[in-house]
């Protein structure tokens with residue numbers, strides 16, 4: 001029998017580019033859902049709906065039978081079972097676990113492709129590095145999910161968990177872009193550095209937003225653009241941005257003074273203006289449909305922030321404000337892809353097996 005290795009044949013068959021791309025896009029959709037479910041869980045005050053992790057009162061679903069409820073009460077006498085709080089928390093965990101498994105599948109496909117030599121793992125080619133980072137990130141996210149519960153919504157951990165969710169979503173999107181998820185965005189060479197700056201501004205604004213929500217500073221100012229009728233109301237920045245807040249107390253509902261919460265809310269507003277101007281300027285430089293989309297997304301996100309304040313944080317608006325920030329990040333990553341990809345955003349070459357065959361005899365006989 002012929003030795004496949006001796007004949008130069010690849011050891012493993014490369015997965016098709018479309019299968020890899022489909023999986024990456026499914027990951028993007030799932031990550032977006034997990035981030036939104038996380039926001040929903042926090043907004044309905046269900047972050048401590050299950051006092052333990054990974055189970056819920058020691059069960060893999062919310063305890064329901066009389067026997068299960070008795071066992072739950074014996075284990076956690078200070079935390080009575082509230083199914084309307086426990087279910088959102090568990091649904092978020094189920095989807096997050098599914099996302100974890102999916103990222104392992106993303107890595108497995110990338111591994112098979114690169115092992116088969118189907119695509120180079122060069123700077124622009126979708127190599128193994130990004131999927132490996134993704135797997136590490138979801139494991140770290142699992143830990144942050146656990147600490148969110150065990151450290152009783154310590155704002156530092158809640159904010160880091162939000163940023164980790166956005167990073168997971170962003171990495172999956174970049175992976176999908178490298179696999180050709182978006183058809184040839186017009187190349188924007190020369191904008192790469194500017195896009196990175198705007199991404200940094202948005203990440204800082206997302207962190208401020210997470211800090212706002214995890215410290216329950218959303219309604220610290222009931223009006224906009226003023227706060228309690230003042231341009232500069234009494235504020236306590238030292239307490240508002242004390243990142244060494246004690247671990248131990250239950251942070252559900254927030255533990256800061258009104259002045260500290262106002263300092264956080266006002267800083268998020270200033271960040272919102274900076275974000276709006278930075279993204280609008282970039283949108284103008286980018287132009288075309290991509291620039292238009294970027295401008296529309298940042299304007300909508302700003303409007304949702306205002307609606308949060310003026311309508312006193314309705315659940316749907318607050319969840320959409322979270323989703324809007326995620327969409328803004330994905331739009332910026334798409335612009336970055338267009339700015340750094342030579343050849344009008346072409347994905348890296350498809351595996352040889354998927355490339356169309358060229359009839360050389362026909363082309364050589366073409367008249368000059």
Ligand code: HEM
Nearest residue numbers: 039205206209210213218272275302305306308318322325
């Ligand atoms: C334009 C760029 C903006 C971005 C990227 C942004 C981003 C965010 C993010 C990521 C959160 C955390 C959401 C969560 O934890 O689920 C947040 C919270 C919040 N943002 Fe913004 N925001 C922006 C503008 C604004 C504006 C103009 C306002 C109006 C004052 C605003 C008001 C709020 C409020 C009240 C919260 C707390 C909501 C909650 O507790 O769920 N934001 N923001």
